[in-house]
Amino acid sequence: MIRLAALLLTVVFGLAGLPVTAAELTVTDGQVRVPMPGRTVTAGYFTINNDTSSAVKLMSATSAAFERAELHQHTHQDGVMRMEQVTHIEIAAKASVSLQPGGLHLMLFNPKQPLLAGESVTVTLSFSNDQQIELSMPLTEMPRR
Numbered sequence: 001m002i003r004l005a006a007l008l009l010t011v012v013f014g015l016a017g018l019p020v021t022a023a024e025l026t027v028t029d030g031q032v033r034v035p036m037p038g039r040t041v042t043a044g045y046f047t048i049n050n051d052t053s054s055a056v057k058l059m060s061a062t063s064a065a066f067e068r069a070e071l072h073q074h075t076h077q078d079g080v081m082r083m084e085q086v087t088h089i090e091i092a093a094k095a096s097v098s099l100q101p102g103g104l105h106l107m108l109f110n111p112k113q114p115l116l117a118g119e120s121v122t123v124t125l126s127f128s129n130d131q132q133i134e135l136s137m138p139l140t141e142m143p144r145r
């Protein structure tokens with residue numbers, strides 16, 4: 001009976017679009033930048049929330065909209081901003097990691113289709129616990145300076 005009530009609660013929260021408060025891995029605030037004109041590389045950003053009691057690693061990402069996707073980190077070296085590929089991104093138990101401009105990001109190479117602001121692309125994230133999360137990420141314009 002308790003289990004049924006919990007299940008019903010989950011369904012109700014799910015329908016209402018509110019976060020389901022189960023111990024799990026979730027990804028929020030996903031977005032992919034529209035590439036600058038003439039560029040074939042762009043970046044994606046999102047936040048991984050690890051509500052489980054173990055550390056989890058994001059191992060890789062794929063998107064049917066791009067030829068290749070890599071996990072990258074920005075670094076400052078001698079005053080120059082560089083970026084390098086990382087093998088994984090670890091999210092500690094009960095912690096969140098945000099991929100954001102100037103930090104960790106998803107690097108996306110060679111779009112296979114025109115990318116227009118307002119549309120979205122699907123990205124699949126693979127984690128070390130064998131979980132895969134598929135996300136629809138909206139395409140957003142690069143903020144103007």
Ligand SMILES: [Cu+2]
Binds near residue numbers: 072073083106107
């Ligand atoms: Cu990069």
